Amino acid sequence: MEDMRAGFRYLFAWKGGMMMIGVAVVVKFFLNPAFSLLPILAVKHFHGGALEMGWLDAARVSARWRAECYCRCGAGSGVRS
Numbered sequence: 001m002e003d004m005r006a007g008f009r010y011l012f013a014w015k016g017g018m019m020m021i022g023v024a025v026v027v028k029f030f031l032n033p034a035f036s037l038l039p040i041l042a043v044k045h046f047h048g049g050a051l052e053m054g055w056l057d058a059a060r061v062s063a064r065w066r067a068e069c070y071c072r073c074g075a076g077s078g079v080r081s
Helices: 002-013 015-036 038-045 050-072
Strands: none
Touching (some): 002 015
């Protein structure tokens, strides 16, 4: 428990870290409802069903996976390993 307190103290003292957390919270807050409405998009807009929903979900997961791999390898930060 003391480690968690130390981590929060460190994060609150680091303005850049707090800004990153704040941006992540805001982005998650606004994008989460959009992804919750994907089934309606699949049915009403694409006039489909489970197959079209599967394609949308696979595209979403694939994009997230690629973004995480891109960030982990440092390609977006200009850091060379």
